[in-house]
Amino acid sequence: MKIKRLIAAGLTATMVVGMLTACGGGSSDGGGSKKKGDTLTVAIWDTNQQDGLKQIMDDFTAETGIKTELQAMDWNAYWTLLEAGATGGEMPDVFWMHSNEAVKYMANDILLDLTDYVAKSEKLEMDKFPQELKDMYTWKDKVYAVPKDRDTIAMWYNKKMFDDAGIAYPDGSWTWDEFYEIAQKLTKDDGSQYGFACNPSNEQDTWMNIVYTMGGTIVTDDNKSGFDDPNTIKAMEFLDKCIKNVMPDANTMSETGTDVLFQSGKVAMISQGSWMVAGFKENDYMVENCDVTRLPKDATTGKSVSLYNGLGWSASAGTSMPDEAFQLIEWFGTKEMQEKQSELGVTMAAYDGASEAWAGGAEMYNLQAYIDAMEDTVFRPHTNSTLAWWNPMVEELKKPWNGEESMADACKNITSIMNEKIAEEDY
Amino acid sequence: MANPKKGTSQERNEFVWGWIFILPTMIGLIVLNIYPIFKTIYESFFKTGDFGRGNIFIGVENYAKLFGDAEVWQALINTFKYAIVEVPFSIVISLVLAVLLNRKMKGRAVYRTIFFLPMVAAPAAIAMVWRWLFNAEFGLLNHIFGTKINWVSNPSIAIFSIAIIGIWSIIGYNMVLFISGLQEIPGDYYEAASIDGATGIKQFWHITCPLLSPTIFFVMITRVIGGLQVFDLIYMVIDKNNPALYKTQSLVYLFYQNSFVENNKGYGSTIVVLLLAIIMIITVFQMWGQKKWVHYS
Numbered sequence: 001m002k003i004k005r006l007i008a009a010g011l012t013a014t015m016v017v018g019m020l021t022a023c024g025g026g027s028s029d030g031g032g033s034k035k036k037g038d039t040l041t042v043a044i045w046d047t048n049q050q051d052g053l054k055q056i057m058d059d060f061t062a063e064t065g066i067k068t069e070l071q072a073m074d075w076n077a078y079w080t081l082l083e084a085g086a087t088g089g090e091m092p093d094v095f096w097m098h099s100n101e102a103v104k105y106m107a108n109d110i111l112l113d114l115t116d117y118v119a120k121s122e123k124l125e126m127d128k129f130p131q132e133l134k135d136m137y138t139w140k141d142k143v144y145a146v147p148k149d150r151d152t153i154a155m156w157y158n159k160k161m162f163d164d165a166g167i168a169y170p171d172g173s174w175t176w177d178e179f180y181e182i183a184q185k186l187t188k189d190d191g192s193q194y195g196f197a198c199n200p201s202n203e204q205d206t207w208m209n210i211v212y213t214m215g216g217t218i219v220t221d222d223n224k225s226g227f228d229d230p231n232t233i234k235a236m237e238f239l240d241k242c243i244k245n246v247m248p249d250a251n252t253m254s255e256t257g258t259d260v261l262f263q264s265g266k267v268a269m270i271s272q273g274s275w276m277v278a279g280f281k282e283n284d285y286m287v288e289n290c291d292v293t294r295l296p297k298d299a300t301t302g303k304s305v306s307l308y309n310g311l312g313w314s315a316s317a318g319t320s321m322p323d324e325a326f327q328l329i330e331w332f333g334t335k336e337m338q339e340k341q342s343e344l345g346v347t348m349a350a351y352d353g354a355s356e357a358w359a360g361g362a363e364m365y366n367l368q369a370y371i372d373a374m375e376d377t378v379f380r381p382h383t384n385s386t387l388a389w390w391n392p393m394v395e396e397l398k399k400p401w402n403g404e405e406s407m408a409d410a411c412k413n414i415t416s417i418m419n420e421k422i423a424e425e426d427y
Numbered sequence: 428m429a430n431p432k433k434g435t436s437q438e439r440n441e442f443v444w445g446w447i448f449i450l451p452t453m454i455g456l457i458v459l460n461i462y463p464i465f466k467t468i469y470e471s472f473f474k475t476g477d478f479g480r481g482n483i484f485i486g487v488e489n490y491a492k493l494f495g496d497a498e499v500w501q502a503l504i505n506t507f508k509y510a511i512v513e514v515p516f517s518i519v520i521s522l523v524l525a526v527l528l529n530r531k532m533k534g535r536a537v538y539r540t541i542f543f544l545p546m547v548a549a550p551a552a553i554a555m556v557w558r559w560l561f562n563a564e565f566g567l568l569n570h571i572f573g574t575k576i577n578w579v580s581n582p583s584i585a586i587f588s589i590a591i592i593g594i595w596s597i598i599g600y601n602m603v604l605f606i607s608g609l610q611e612i613p614g615d616y617y618e619a620a621s622i623d624g625a626t627g628i629k630q631f632w633h634i635t636c637p638l639l640s641p642t643i644f645f646v647m648i649t650r651v652i653g654g655l656q657v658f659d660l661i662y663m664v665i666d667k668n669n670p671a672l673y674k675t676q677s678l679v680y681l682f683y684q685n686s687f688v689e690n691n692k693g694y695g696s697t698i699v700v701l702l703l704a705i706i707m708i709i710t711v712f713q714m715w716g717q718k719k720w721v722h723y724s
Contacts, residue, residue: 080687087478104690108477199668251580254668256564266564391689394667402670 039067040324043092045078048278052346059340060331066324086110091316093325097145099136099309103384106139107427112315115143117326123334128352130310132379137312145312146333147350149341151274152306152373153209153295155179160289161186161193161268172294172304172369176210176238179269179296183246186268195246197258197267198239200397203390204307204380206271211235212305213298218381225389225418226381227411240400240407250401262290271295274348274370277362281345287364294369306373309380310350389421464703471696482693489697498673499681499698503705505586506677510654512590513597518646521598525605526635539606543599550596554663557592561664579664585671589660597653601646608642609635640721648713655706658683678702 044053050072057068071092073081079101085091086105097105105111118124126134129147137145155170162169165185174182183195198206208218216232219225226232247253248261259276261267263285272280280286297304313332315325331337338351342358348370349355355374359367383389396414399405405413471489473482493499528538545553560567561578569575578588616634625633636643658679665672676684678698686695 083478083687083690104477108480110478201668250668250670251577252564254666254670255562255577255580257666261564264565387689391667398668398670398672401668 038321038324039069040094040321040328041069041071041092042328043071043073043078043081043095045073045075045096046275047072047074048275049346052341052344055344056332056337056340057328059337060328063331064324064327066321066327068328085316089318091318093319093321094313094315094328096148097137097312097314099380099382100386100390102137102145102312103139103427105314106137106142106144107384109317111144112317112319112322112325113142113144114146114315114326114329115141117330118143118146121330123330125335125351128335129333129350130308130352130379133310133312133350136310136379136382137314145314146329148311148313148332149347150308150310150350150355150374151348152308152370152377153205153271153273154292154306154369154373155269155271155295156262156280156286156290156292157269158262158265158267158290161265169291170293170296172372174296175299176213176296177299180238180242180246183242183269187246191248193265194248194261194267196242196269197247197253197261198242198271199250199253199258200394200401202258202271203394204309205273205276207236207239208381209271209295209305209307210239212307212378213295213301213303214238215298215301219383219418219422223383223422225415225422227415227418233408233411236407236411243401244403250398262286265289274367277365277367277370278345278347281362281364290365292365292367292369294372303376304373305376305378307380308374308377383422384425384427385421388424389418392417392421467696468700470693471700473693475692475696477690485693489694492694493697493701499678499701501673502676502678502681502698503701505675506655506657506679506702508586509590509593509657509677510651512587513593513654513657514647514650516590517594517597517601517650518643520594521601522605522639522643524598525602525609526631528602529606529609539602542602545596546599548596550659551663553596554592554660557595558664561588580669580671582671582674585665585669586675589657589664589675592660592664593654593657597650601650604642604646605639608639612638637722641723644713644717644721648710651709651713652706655702655709 042053042057044050050070054070057070061067078096082091082095086108091110097111118126124146126146130150133147133150134143137143137147157170159169167182167185170179170182186193186195188194211218211226211232214231214235216229216235217226218232220229227236243250248266253261256266258267258270259272262270263283265285280290295304295306313329315322315329319325332341333351335351335354338349338354339357341347342349342355343361345358345361348358355371359371361367393414396410396417400407400410470482472484472486474485474488475482524542528535528542558579559565563569563575563577563580566578568578576584579585612635616638617630620630620634656679657677661675661677661680662683665675669675679702682695682698682702684695685698686692
């Protein structure tokens with residue numbers, strides 16, 4: 001009897017202690033990062049890049065003896081984890097930053113101030129990175145991230161459909177009007193094939209490029225909505241014409257996704273970002289039937305504008321190993337590793353001129369289109385709290401997509417939503 | 428439990444041990460449920476800052492906004508539509524299955540396992556599979572029926588499609604509860620009824636239903652609460668480009684969207700406080716209503 005009681009008491013005690021420590025562990029650190037001895041924890045949101053980055057990190061460990069551990073998760077899980085981590089004081093040591101969220105993290109001192117490190121670094125050549133990208137990750141003259149990569153946009157097309165219709169493959173010298181004519185020819189009346197596809201949420205990779213190419217803007221220089229700009233409206237009306245005449249209905253595109261429609265031979269052309277290429281290389285149908293070219297130009301200006309964006313490597317302000325964390329960030333930013341990142345096909349490099357190897361790494365596609373797109377780029381539109389208006393903008397655009405509202409009215413509504421949200425920004 | 432000061436040493440002993448045994452559960456409840464409830468109510472009166480810092484007290488401003496927010500009321504309607512379909516259908520179907528599977532028959536264990544399987548699979552995986560079954564372009568359902576229905580993107584039917592997934596996933600769990608309830612009904616009642624000439628259907632209405640009513644009541648209470656908290660199915664099946672999103676998003680979905688995507692935790696909290704109030708009112712009514720139809724033997 002006594003022995004049983006003792007065992008029971010022991011078990012209960014371990015359970016209670018176990019729970020208490022599990023719950024209390026976070027707060028006892030007082031805002032510091034998890035102490036894991038000598039291992040740097042690294043978090044990213046793109047599993048496609050996991051293997052390549054792992055190799056680069058292994059080289060780092062071989063060179064410096066600092067151990068690393070990589071966690072990859074999906075976009076939503078990543079930001080939930082990072083925000084909860086920043087609130088509770090348990091963050092990964094080194095992680096990616098995105099232009100949507102950067103200001104919030106920089107303004108609240110969540111990120112490690114890298115200014116002095118970068119200034120003293122002998123390996124980093126900061127002047128080789130695009131200025132807008134560096135500005136994005138600088139807040140009140142302090143540097144919070146080192147650029148990791150950049151992306152551009154290009155147009156994918158289905159060669160077989162072009163052959164069947166007797167249309168020459170686009171060589172990148174086309175205009176949006178020519179594009180529209182081709183798309184019309186490739187749209188079949190029975191609904192078995194469409195010329196083009198684009199969802200409201202294909203902003204950066206599709207419709208915003210049309211806006212900038214036609215001389216419009218999303219955010220003006222004085223931080224207002226650009227949706228009342230006549231050129232923006234012109235571009236959106238062009239898009240509206242595409243929605244009505246050469247695209248599958250909104251239901252189909254939202255249910256299936258434009259890339260899947262393209263990969264299953266339902267759609268002849270889609271515009272996509274360079275970050276999708278790693279996955280496209282693995283798709284047998286696309287390897288066999290598809291290729292990529294530059295986005296069309298505007299007939300009057302003769303320009304073809306691609307949006308670009310880039311991630312940054314940053315570290316947690318509370319990390320227990322700030323020097324080591326910077327060493328790793330510095331490692332990722334060196335010319336050699338930026339080139340290696342391209343060679344491994346992870347992404348295009350942020351470092352100027354280090355992306356050639358990325359384009360050469362896939363002989364099945366003409367990835368040079370993405371490199372050429374760097375000639376004329378606009379940085380992804382942003383304000384200090386981009387997310388506050390970005391989602392309502394996409395939400396409003398669903399209405400013209402469904403035919404519930406005219407595109408002109410949608411532009412008007414977006415203008416007022418954006419201006420209202422931007423005025424509320426408190427950074 | 429007896430007052431330990433007055434009782435015998437054994438009573439005192441039981442008192443202490445009783446508390447020790449429920450302590451782990453109590454700590455879990457307080458840390459993971461009760462504290463967050465009050466914290467959420469508290470936060471609903473604030474304009475929350477980033478990372479839990481710099482919260483500004485704004486009184487009932489969030490509530491004022493809530494009452495004027497058409498999106499919230501639409502979400503409430505969506506949530507009710509979902510629950511009104513899911514709860515009765517899942518209860519009726521699983522009750523029938525439980526009665527059928529409670530007899531002696533070949534392969535009973537196999538059937539029980541099959542019906543319980545959806546409960547074991549991860550909800551996210553279930554939702555992904557159903558999303559492709561429902562797909563208008565390539566989906567199996569349209570293929571079999573030869574139709575071209577936009578199951579999950581037609582605003583007027585999408586919420587019911589989601590409810591079908593909900594019913595399918597919960598049937599097994601309800602069924603197990605019903606089977607355990609059925610096994611507590613003594614066989615003599617049925618024997619006596621048979622001798623008196625009652626048919627199977629009559630036995631079901633006059634013996635099974637009244638004697639099973641406590642279990643039905645329990646399942647109903649938990650399913651109504653669960654149904655009103657629907658989130659993961661909607662989140663996984665309905666893409667943000669989906670034209671049906673406005674007519675399918677539930678209150679919890681809206682809470683997630685506000686709190687974690689748009690980073691407005693104060694307003695997000697307000698939305699769940701509304702849900703909490705609604706669930707409490709409904710549950711109180713159900714508790715009160717049970718006197719009329721639940722028979723505790």
